[in-house]
Amino acid sequence: xxxxxxxxxxxxxxxxxxxxxxxxxxxxxxxxxxxxxxxxxxxxxxxxxxxxxxxxxxxxxxxxxxxxxxxxxxxxxxxxxxxxxxxxxxxxxxxxxxxxxxxxxxxxxxxxxxxxxxxxxxxxxxxxxxxxxxxxxxxxxxxxxxxxxxxxxxxxxxxxxxx
Numbered sequence: 001x002x003x004x005x006x007x008x009x010x011x012x013x014x015x016x017x018x019x020x021x022x023x024x025x026x027x028x029x030x031x032x033x034x035x036x037x038x039x040x041x042x043x044x045x046x047x048x049x050x051x052x053x054x055x056x057x058x059x060x061x062x063x064x065x066x067x068x069x070x071x072x073x074x075x076x077x078x079x080x081x082x083x084x085x086x087x088x089x090x091x092x093x094x095x096x097x098x099x100x101x102x103x104x105x106x107x108x109x110x111x112x113x114x115x116x117x118x119x120x121x122x123x124x125x126x127x128x129x130x131x132x133x134x135x136x137x138x139x140x141x142x143x144x145x146x147x148x149x150x151x152x153x154x155x156x157x158x159x160x161x162x163x
Contacts, residue, residue, distance in 0.1 A: 032144035033144070034137060034141075035146075038133075038137040039102065039143060041134060042093075042109070042135065043092075047090065049089050050090045059082050063082045063086065070120075085112075096138070099146065100149060100152075102138050102142070102143035103143070105138075106136075107139055110136070113135070
């Protein structure tokens with residue numbers, strides 16, 4: 001058999017090996033892009049949820065009713081829970097989008113996700129797990145260079161890394 005016809009003749013690598021080697025190109029996806037996508041996409045989920053709880057600047061009676069009847073969080077007054085939830089679902093997503101206090105915001109919304117999973121919708125773990133991954137990208141790796149956290153850290157300390 002002619003060696004020129006075999007898949008390994010030109011480089012000593014088989015086609016599956018070459019394809020596997022090509023997967024290393026995926027290592028070049030920058031964390032900045034992944035973190036930005038994580039921050040913006042999960043922020044949209046919580047912002048939209050927060051919008052269902054308010055009319056103008058007021059928490060709706062329907063939102064309070066849901067906390068009284070459907071959500072039934074232990075140890076928290078439904079009126080207070082509805083207001084705190086509406087505040088958190090607007091404040092922390094906004095901070096995530098602009099990249100300010102990103103790790104703290106992601107941690108707060110991860111905590112909220114855990115409460116939702118444990119006390120409200122325990123069968124929704126696939127959805128909540130997906131949300132958790134978005135938060136963990138930001139918590140573990142930071143918000144990336146497209147964030148106010150990065151800009152502030154660079155200005156105050158002359159180097160990024162504290163974001």
